[in-house]
Amino acid sequence: MTGPSHVAKSWDDRILRTAIMFLVFAGALWLGGSVYRAMIANELFIAGSLEFDPNIRPAQEQTLYQLIFASSIVVLISYAVTLISAIIVLWRIPLKIKENGWLLMASLLVFVFVPVEIFTAWLDIHFFWLWDWTTDTVAAQGPQAFLDVQTELRKTISHRIGALAGLPVMAALCYITAAIVVIWQPMRRNTETEVHHDTETE
Secondary structure (H helix, E strand, O other), X not given: OOOHHHHHHXXXXXXXXXXXXXXXXXXXXXXXXXXXXXXXXXXXXXXXXXXXXXXXXXXXXXXHHHHHHHHHHHHHHHHHHHHHHHHHHHHHOOOOHHXXXXXXXXXXXXXXXXXXXXXXXXXXXXXXXXXXXXXXXXXXXXXXXXXXXXXXXXXXXXXXXXXXXXXXXXXXHHHHHHHHHHHHOOOEOOHHHXXXXXXXXX
């Protein structure tokens, strides 16, 4: 059965509706968290460059690293949920790609950057290990221990922000474009109008 009742039944699929709910909330948290993390990271550098601000104090720098650490955890978890939810939605959604070009476009804009996200996630995890070890060392040896690993922390953060020659920034723009495409839904084929036209022709 491929009529309207089949489509309605498919949209009532609990798995699909749950996946859409997780996709929306996790996606918003992921994109919002990414922007928040970028704003925090920019406080470490001189505006328009990847040179660290010489006026920043060690205590301030530690606080910024802690905020980056916390926000990165949120970003990684929400991205994983978003990706899994998107796969489930594409698997269960009662729409045909050939009749909904917007769905194909949005999917490509999101999934083409999965390798980029996996690579940058690995860099984030490397920072997690380094920062966790740093906090333990500072707690055991005092604030002076932070200065011993400051260079390595800065190197790791700089590498993360400048990774893949700006591809993560391009990916973020594509994600925003994908969200706009889903809302606007261009290249959508109006099957009801075509069926009505074919009926009148006959």
